Structures are given as C-alpha cells and as structure tokens.
Amino acid sequence: MPHYESMMRGNWAAACRLAGLRLIDPRWPVEEVLAAIRAAPLLVTEAMHGAIVADLLRVPWVAALPTNPLHHAKWHDWAEALDVELRPHPLRPSSLFEAYVRATGGRRYYDGRAKRWAQSALTRPIDRLMTQRAAGALRDLARCEPQLSREASLRRASELALAAINKFADSRVVA
Numbered sequence: 813m814p815h816y817e818s819m820m821r822g823n824w825a826a827a828c829r830l831a832g833l834r835l836i837d838p839r840w841p842v843e844e845v846l847a848a849i850r851a852a853p854l855l856v857t858e859a860m861h862g863a864i865v866a867d868l869l870r871v872p873w874v875a876a877l878p879t880n881p882l883h884h885a886k887w888h889d890w891a892e893a894l895d896v897e898l899r900p901h902p903l904r905p906s907s908l909f910e911a912y913v914r915a916t917g918g919r920r921y922y923d924g925r926a927k928r929w930a931q932s933a934l935t936r937p938i939d940r941l942m943t944q945r946a947a948g949a950l951r952d953l954a955r956c957e958p959q960l961s962r963e964a965s966l967r968r969a970s971e972l973a974l975a976a977i978n979k980f981a982d983s984r985v986v987a
Contacts, residue, residue, distance in 0.1 A: 813838060813855060813862035815878055821913060822879070822906035823943040830947035833954060838862065856953045858903055860887050867894070867966065872958030876903040879914050894961040894969055901953050906946035908935045 813836040814824045828835040836848045838859050846865065849855055855866040858876040860883070866873040877900040878884060884900075891898035905911040909930035929935070961969075 813849075813857040813859050815859045815880065815883060818858055818879055818906075818910065822910040823939060823946070824906055826943050827906045827946040827950060830944060831950035831954070833950055836862070854954065854958055856950060860890060863887075864890060867961050870960065872960050874953050874956045874958050875900040876953055877901060879903055879905050879910050881914065881917050895965045896959060896961050899957075899959060901956055902949070903953070904942070904946045904949040906943050907939045908942060911942065 814822065816838040818824060819837055819839060825835050825837075833856065834848070834852070836845060836852070836855070838845060838861070840848075846869075849862065849866050849871055850869050852866075852871055855862055855871050855873040856876055857863050857866065857873055858878050860878075863873045863875055875887065875898060878887075887900060888898060905914055907930070909927060912926055912930055
C-alpha cells in the first residue's frame with residue numbers, strides 16, 4: 813500500500829504487478845481499502861495509515877520507509893504511542909519523478925517543469941528500470957518479518973482515545 817502521494821508520482825501498480833503483490837490503492841473508497849487490508853495475510857505499506865488500520869485489524873504489516881522524507885517522523889510518533897519498535901525498510905522509488913521528490917526532500921514536489929520533464933517520453937526507459945528495481949524491493953519487503961503492536965498497547969491507546977473523545981463531547985454539552 814503506497815502513500816497516496818506516491819500513487820500520483822510513481823509506477824506502483826506496475827511495480828506491484830511485477831512483484832506479484834496485490835496493490836491496495838489508498839485513494840480507493842474506504843470500504844474497499846478496509847476489505848482489501850482485512851483480506852491480506854500481510855500488508856507491506858509505505859502509508860502510515862495502512863499500518864494503523866492493519867494493526868487495528870490485526871493484520872501483520874511491514875513498514876516501507878516512505879520515499880518522501882517529509883513523511884518519516886509521523887511514523888515514529890505513531891509507533892511510540894503503541895510501544896512498537898518500528899523497523900522501517902528502505903523502498904526504492906518506482907519512477908524518476910519519485911526519485912526527484914526524494915532527492916529534493918519533498919519540498920519541490922509542485923515544481924511543474926520538473927514533473928513534466930520526469931514524465932516525458934525521454935524518461936520512459938529510466939522509469940521502466942526504476943519500476944523493475946522497485947518491484948524487486950517489494951518482493952524483498954514481503955519476506956521481511958512483519959510487525960504488530962501488543963494487544964495491551966492497542967487496548968491502552970484505544971482507551972485513551974475514547975477518554976479524549978468523551979472529554980471533548982462532555983465539554984460541548986450546553987446545560
């Protein structure tokens with residue numbers, strides 16, 4: 813499951829197909845994403861929200877380090893909240909444009925000239941090679957030891973979240 817931004821920058825459908833893995837597109841309707849995660853024996857995910865949902869559904873997951881470095885820190889915040897020792901694995905970019913975003917630290921994502929160049933016919937041979945290498949990395953990730961939070965940590969986090977919701981709802985009640 814790529815991050816939704818990676819779906820717009822990369823060739824993840826082709827990379828998953830080459831790797832023999834089923835793609836879960838985070839842009840699908842919620843019900844479809846939930847059903848696909850629930851049916852998966854293992855979720856390889858660049859999307860932190862994919863890991864969160866998989867963890868709640870008790871589907872083992874493998875964290876793929878997001879290709880955009882701007883998304884790294886929030887993974888650690890979430891893992892810390894559930895006492896999970898996060899073991900993210902590197903993920904190769906599946907396109908030249910994705911590699912550009914990684915190289916620029918994600919700050920120049922909206923540079924239209926770079927996007928047009930990276931998606932031009934001149935870059936197609938490079939993109940094909942990058943997609944093949946990304947597929948190989950995905951196959952490797954699917955063989956990594958998966959993770960899950962402990963039941964007690966998940967229960968504690970759920971209780972804290974519910975208490976915060978109740979406190980908020982109580983503060984909104986007007987006498």
